[in-house]
Amino acid sequence: MKVFCAAERQKIHYPRSFLVNGAPQPNPEVPERLDRLLQTAAPAGHDIAEPSDHGLGPIAAVHTPDYVRFLANIYERWARIPDASAEVIPNIHPDRRDASYPLSAVGQAGYHMADTACPIGPGSWESIRWSANTAAAGAHHVLDGAPVAYALCRPPGHHAFTDLAGGFCFVNNAAVAAMVLRGDHERVAIVDVDLHHGNGTQGIFYRRADVLTISVHADPVRFYPFFWGHAHERGEGPGLGYNLNLPLPRGAQDDAFLGALDCGLESVEAFAPGALVVALGLDAFEGDPFGGLSVTTGGFGQIGQRLADLGLPTVIVQEGGYLCDAFGDNLTAFLASSDAARDAFR
Template identity: 60%
Template sequence: MKAFFDTRQRKHDPQHFMANGAIKPNPEQPERINRLLAGAEAAGCVITDPDETGLAPIAAVHTPEYLAFLQTIHARWQRIDGAGPEVIPNIHPARRSDGYPKSAVGQAGYHQADTACPIAAHTWEAAYWSAQSAIAGADHIAGDGKSAYVLTRPPGHHAFADLAGGFCFLNNAGIAAERLRSLGRRPAILDVDVHHGNGTQGMFYARDDVLTVSIHADPARFYPFFWGHAQERGEGRGLGYNLNLPLARGTGDDDFLATLETALTRIHAYGCDALVVALGLDAHIDDPFQGLAVTTPGFARIGAAIAGAKLPTLFVQEGGYLSDALSENLTATLTGFQDA
């Protein structure tokens, strides 16, 4: 299987993360790249540098206002007397229709949903090349490639069209799906991360040309809390084009696989001809976020089940945090897919 990754994705090195009122080391560390690369190579992936396609494929799903913010906010932030080294919001609008301020502090609150997406000097560069890797993967499977893996780090599925959140800045899976659509494909996004892909849902919620399906821990008491509930089905033209399949905390292999069959049935009903898998490995039983309890053999079964859909498939990396099993979980998923 071909894989895409650019070494500039290492440059994002976030330091801070606030959870339950406590400041902690950020778990979305560059070390994730080393372990994921090892896992991909163990599965036989050939790592390839992406070509640069510019901003247009990214701007197809992200607003120019937001992209300008991401590119300039850190330099502007550093001009504030006493500002910290990372852009972290301390105020938010009550609703998206509220006024758009000129100040860096106000715009940070508008464009960053939470304290888990700090922006440092090299965040934009890393996110940009993560997105370029996803675009390269989409181009590959739209051509002659039947499958590919993209090591997208920083990840993307919590990023809306104009809003960062949950370690995410550019929505790599959404960018890849839109790229496939522009190339004449009918894409679906299947998100198997332990957290709901709220940014992906929001990006396509009123559209009928990209199906979004997410299997995740029930958000009633789990991030992202406000999205990912079963009653969210889309709106307008998109009504019926979004499917959320929340699972009880601690759900293991068999129930996850049964739910995956439901997801794949919906994808088949959509007439999908190119599948983007938002591949979170944080559903693992030993992942630091402790949401679900999928085992390493369970990930192999997930890969095999996805292969059973018989679709050109692009695996786009989402979560999966530092644990002894991270590399093995990626190897299991990709090997399970390829062997099937």
């Protein structure tokens, strides 16, 4: 399997803190995540490839011009504010999305950032842009005939809406990959297996019938992202019936996760897409620091196998998963089972 990653560029972004229950804590979305996953993938025989620069086109296909301009320029503008924080962190949020668009850096930070978990520092835009290039490269590789590609995106993306960052995410890499695949396929499915609901992905495609969005995640009634990810959210307008949320109780183990995934994959088969995007979070693991679900390392192998059994051209896009002893083992299990299942399918 080819693994796309612009490692040195994607590691420049280094957020230092985020708020947990109102208190500053070290931000777990650190460059070491990428190093650990690369150290896992290379010895397993996967081919590590540097993505090409696809420019802003793949990002602009998903995100608004105002938002792209904000991401590209906000750090330099913020740094000119007297006594501002070292990273861009919002301190005000509008109560609606149809509010007037502010001119100030402080106002735009509040408009474009849903929470305090995605600080923007001096090298953030470079890493964000190359994370999107990684997703685009994986999708182009699949369009060129590869059965599967792994886009080792960092920072992650599935909490990012068209004009809103959140939850460590800035550009929605899964949506970037899906839109590249839409260039050749009439219908594309996205299956998100991260611990947290892929609320940004849902929001981007919520009124569309060409991209089916499915998410298996911890029930948001008492878990991030709280306001999205509930089972009754099925899409709107032309997209009604093209979004499926499968929330699980806290602590759910392999059987419950796989049962929900099987339900979601039945919808994928009924949708008959030409290609698949997998938003791969490794944070549903029983030992992950966020502690929401209890999927085992073997469980990740079964998740990979079930997704590969669909027999669809697939782009695997890295989302969450945080540093713990089995972090790399979980990726190994997922990718190995995915490869084995595809070999049997062929």
